[in-house]
Amino acid sequence: MVQQIKPGQFVQLEYNGRLLEGLVMPRSLYEDEKHITLKLKNGYNIGLDSGKVRLVKVVEYETPAQPIEEKSYNEIGNGPRVLIMGTGGTIASKVDYRTGAVKPAFSAKEIVDMVPEIGNIASISIKTIMNELSENMKPENWSVMSNEVYKAFNSGYRGIVIAHGTDTMHYSASAVSFAIENPPGPVVFVGSQRSSDRPSSDSAINLQGAVTFAAKSNSSGVFVAMHAGLDDNLVAVHRGTRVRKNHTSRRDAFESVNDSPFAYIDIEKGTVKQENETTPQGKIKLMPNFLAKASIFKFHPGISESLANAVFGGDLLSIIIEGTGLGHVSREVFPHIRSAITEGKFVGMTSQCIWGSVGMTVYETGRDLMAMGVVPLGDMLSETALVKSMWALGNGLDLGSVMPLNLRGEIATRRPVEK
Amino acid sequence: MKMGFEIHIQLNTQQKLFCGCNPGEIDTKTVSFGRKLRVSSSEMGEIDPAAAFEIKKGRSITYVSGDRTSCLVEADEEPPHNPNSEAIKSAIIISNLFSAGIVDEIHFMRKIVVDGSNTSGFQRTAIVGMDGRFVYVENVIGISTICLEEDAGRLVEKGENGPVYNLDRLGVPLLEITTEPVEADAATGEKIAAGIGRTLKLTGLFARGLGTIRQDVNVSVGNYGVVEVKGVQKLEQIRKVLEFEEKRQNWLVEVSRILNERKIREADFDAEIVNLTDLLRASNSQTIQRLLSDQNALALKAPGFSGLFAKEPVPDSRLGLDLADLCKLFGFKGIVHSDEISKYGIENQILNDMSRRLDLHENDGFILIFGDGERTSRCLEMARLRLKQSLNGPPSETRMATDKGATRFLRPRPGASRMYPETDIITILVSDEMKASYRVEMKSWESAVDDIADKYNIPHQVAEQLLDSDYLEWFTEAAVTFKSIPSTVIASVVLQTFEELRKDGIQANKVALFDILNLVSKGSIAKEAIPDVLRESLSQAISVESVIKRRGLSSISQEELKKIVASILKDSRRENVQKEKIYGVIMGRVMKQVRGKIDGMLVDQEVKRQIEEEFRSN
Numbered sequence A: 001m002v003q004q005i006k007p008g009q010f011v012q013l014e015y016n017g018r019l020l021e022g023l024v025m026p027r028s029l030y031e032d033e034k035h036i037t038l039k040l041k042n043g044y045n046i047g048l049d050s051g052k053v054r055l056v057k058v059v060e061y062e063t064p065a066q067p068i069e070e071k072s073y074n075e076i077g078n079g080p081r082v083l084i085m086g087t088g089g090t091i092a093s094k095v096d097y098r099t100g101a102v103k104p105a106f107s108a109k110e111i112v113d114m115v116p117e118i119g120n121i122a123s124i125s126i127k128t129i130m131n132e133l134s135e136n137m138k139p140e141n142w143s144v145m146s147n148e149v150y151k152a153f154n155s156g157y158r159g160i161v162i163a164h165g166t167d168t169m170h171y172s173a174s175a176v177s178f179a180i181e182n183p184p185g186p187v188v189f190v191g192s193q194r195s196s197d198r199p200s201s202d203s204a205i206n207l208q209g210a211v212t213f214a215a216k217s218n219s220s221g222v223f224v225a226m227h228a229g230l231d232d233n234l235v236a237v238h239r240g241t242r243v244r245k246n247h248t249s250r251r252d253a254f255e256s257v258n259d260s261p262f263a264y265i266d267i268e269k270g271t272v273k274q275e276n277e278t279t280p281q282g283k284i285k286l287m288p289n290f291l292a293k294a295s296i297f298k299f300h301p302g303i304s305e306s307l308a309n310a311v312f313g314g315d316l317l318s319i320i321i322e323g324t325g326l327g328h329v330s331r332e333v334f335p336h337i338r339s340a341i342t343e344g345k346f347v348g349m350t351s352q353c354i355w356g357s358v359g360m361t362v363y364e365t366g367r368d369l370m371a372m373g374v375v376p377l378g379d380m381l382s383e384t385a386l387v388k389s390m391w392a393l394g395n396g397l398d399l400g401s402v403m404p405l406n407l408r409g410e411i412a413t414r415r416p417v418e419k
Numbered sequence B: 001m002k003m004g005f006e007i008h009i010q011l012n013t014q015q016k017l018f019c020g021c022n023p024g025e026i027d028t029k030t031v032s033f034g035r036k037l038r039v040s041s042s043e044m045g046e047i048d049p050a051a052a053f054e055i056k057k058g059r060s061i062t063y064v065s066g067d068r069t070s071c072l073v074e075a076d077e078e079p080p081h082n083p084n085s086e087a088i089k090s091a092i093i094i095s096n097l098f099s100a101g102i103v104d105e106i107h108f109m110r111k112i113v114v115d116g117s118n119t120s121g122f123q124r125t126a127i128v129g130m131d132g133r134f135v136y137v138e139n140v141i142g143i144s145t146i147c148l149e150e151d152a153g154r155l156v157e158k159g160e161n162g163p164v165y166n167l168d169r170l171g172v173p174l175l176e177i178t179t180e181p182v183e184a185d186a187a188t189g190e191k192i193a194a195g196i197g198r199t200l201k202l203t204g205l206f207a208r209g210l211g212t213i214r215q216d217v218n219v220s221v222g223n224y225g226v227v228e229v230k231g232v233q234k235l236e237q238i239r240k241v242l243e244f245e246e247k248r249q250n251w252l253v254e255v256s257r258i259l260n261e262r263k264i265r266e267a268d269f270d271a272e273i274v275n276l277t278d279l280l281r282a283s284n285s286q287t288i289q290r291l292l293s294d295q296n297a298l299a300l301k302a303p304g305f306s307g308l309f310a311k312e313p314v315p316d317s318r319l320g321l322d323l324a325d326l327c328k329l330f331g332f333k334g335i336v337h338s339d340e341i342s343k344y345g346i347e348n349q350i351l352n353d354m355s356r357r358l359d360l361h362e363n364d365g366f367i368l369i370f371g372d373g374e375r376t377s378r379c380l381e382m383a384r385l386r387l388k389q390s391l392n393g394p395p396s397e398t399r400m401a402t403d404k405g406a407t408r409f410l411r412p413r414p415g416a417s418r419m420y421p422e423t424d425i426i427t428i429l430v431s432d433e434m435k436a437s438y439r440v441e442m443k444s445w446e447s448a449v450d451d452i453a454d455k456y457n458i459p460h461q462v463a464e465q466l467l468d469s470d471y472l473e474w475f476t477e478a479a480v481t482f483k484s485i486p487s488t489v490i491a492s493v494v495l496q497t498f499e500e501l502r503k504d505g506i507q508a509n510k511v512a513l514f515d516i517l518n519l520v521s522k523g524s525i526a527k528e529a530i531p532d533v534l535r536e537s538l539s540q541a542i543s544v545e546s547v548i549k550r551r552g553l554s555s556i557s558q559e560e561l562k563k564i565v566a567s568i569l570k571d572s573r574r575e576n577v578q579k580e581k582i583y584g585v586i587m588g589r590v591m592k593q594v595r596g597k598i599d600g601m602l603v604d605q606e607v608k609r610q611i612e613e614e615f616r617s618n
């Protein structure tokens, strides 16, 4: 009898001498199979031990409605043409309160229905280019994004918005920054720290910010647009090579490191506040390849010799060290670094301090490392340096000369006093 | 009438339900920030039309976060932590107490709340027990659900630019105990609610203090709509609220009968909204010109409503007031309706023109508001709906209890709660061992009363009042701390003085209570001074010591008292006061001088002694 209880059935059950009615819900991956989840008529879910319930009758079967995936490219809204690319997760979604399921928006119409404000800023098209969780993104995905951005600019879009999970969004933003030289308009990555199925989600305001920047700013480059501060009005636009996720959960987790945010969007007023301008220095150029033969080596006291050996003696072609302070590692690591460089591998130095630049001439350790051939990478973020070296490897560039150069605003010669 | 209760009672856990904050701490600083909530347009209005309108307008909600009482979780900047295990345990204990069936897994849900009181836009709530019972004398009242849920933010002000909430209350664990509807009269209703409340208090699992127990009362007459009355904080209110609602709802049944008798049909309510601005501009009535200002005057015909707006079977129950409250949701200060239009001094000619434009016939009324824009039309559309509903008797709606036991319209009753699973919180297994062992030994109410009466040497009646009151803990602590002060004195402060202060909107405070008892126990001031000093201290937020300094209240010796009585007695000789009145006169004059400075008993003894001496020597 018990085995007959299946998700989607509206059932009457007997439980401890009580009669219960409700809809049998599917169980999530993390829930055991010993229990069933019943959605009661008052909307609550409860879990019952399936060994203790007796099925009285199945009142009716629900046929689960299949989500209709409308991959529509139709434009909707008024203003400059902006393409929103989906990479996975949900940009906007609504909840089916009957089943508790979260239904993501797929078509331009659905998104504009859910965030109608963007229809007044731009003429919106939408394209789902992949379906990956942020943590599962790989360098191949960066190539797909870059190719799609290139195609979109060539088909006349003014700006491009890429909706992305937040965990690795700054890696992807950095990757597309390098892969596309001289984009004619802004490419804006956007995500949300609070899922879009809740009334307090930041997804709508972030999306408005991203679309506003994509539609109104004349800047060439790749950016990340996310909530600034605790208030629901300001969205900060960061350079793709300068941005880092600095908090696990806050809305304003994304910050520009060693740089001020490139622009701010006032959502209520719909205005862009931007002090600098980046204009394309030539024709758009695509270099979309990445070779994942690079990694980050984070030095720490008591580092294991075998780990150092595996990293520097393995098949990696580029190792970005996150050194201590101004760019140091302990002497035990020296021989591993030396042999890697002798084998022709690239070894670059960034700092685990996150803020500030490496300065390898200040102490003897730094000078020794430089003498070995370790390349100081200034104030470049280690994540950016990693992505940049994968890109340089993928496109056959000489790392020794390309890595210390400022190509996409990733390295600065000066850092403002105010953080 | 039919009634049901939803009792919300605060668990006395050390931490909130989903984070490590302790709401009892004192903040040293606060930050505030503004947020907006979004609800997809398809479900707007189903929840709460007025709140949905506010959200659609993009009005922002301000939150105040104290450094001790709230953290990133309440600010909706960090996912909820695992539910507080003490709270889970208490919910299971209470489910057992009411013989409820306990779920094998607790699933937290998100219940959509759009008024901004929750930063997330929803309240987290879970069913722990179902289908229990409460045995009251010989009746058995069904307990349909026992839910564990988080409290909402505390509304600090309604604000022109949107509400302001403090996050100190947000996330405090509450149990919601919902009864099945029962057919009963107001007195029985009060007894049921009191019975459940007392049973809960006896478990010792709940916090005490004003606002720690809130009852929502669902009332209906006949088969008409269920009215949910929120915010009943004191037990004494319940009976009054029930009586009020019964009369009010019966009057609405009568209204529907009258409308039917007047042959009013649904279609009669479809008249267009009429602009009366030009007519009213011409009036010499200053009140009207002030209300009108530079706005529009828009009116809606209310077919058959003549005389029905102003009538009230009990004070504050008139339909006109309900409509005014409804319009307040849209930011209007009030409305003008046909039953009171004569008060505004509008010229007859204009009144006739208004009638003509509104197409009013015999028995027809109207409502009129002053304003512009979308909110005006939305407001009138909602008013139209309310008028139309009157054809069918009392509608389902949510009302708010007043201190006096009346109820005021709050909003239309929303449809079924919008709920979906809270995916940030794992489901919690409830083992058979937990179900079997999470129980509480309960003594009976009577023996709890006996215990207090015996322990503190106070009358039973006072002991029972203390058990019912919000201040039992303060009382017991004070009685133990200040052994030299009779317990009855302390009881009278927390039961009477605090109650009088509460009626005047002054909140009791434990520090002030202990400060003043300390001074009384040292003999620095007399117990008679307690009410006045407390009132001054609490109402002006100054310390008890400063009040005493300011008032020059410090005790006088018995020697000084003797002198004062003697001198007053001497003065009164010249007045030839009658013998039978002399005690009252002298006592009054002496007390005027020494009140709060010396024990009244001593004054009484001294006055009697000297009067007797005086008459003996004569």
Ligand SMILES: [Zn+2]
Pocket: B016, B019, B020, B021, B069, B070, B071, B072, B073, B074
């Ligand atoms: Zn907290």
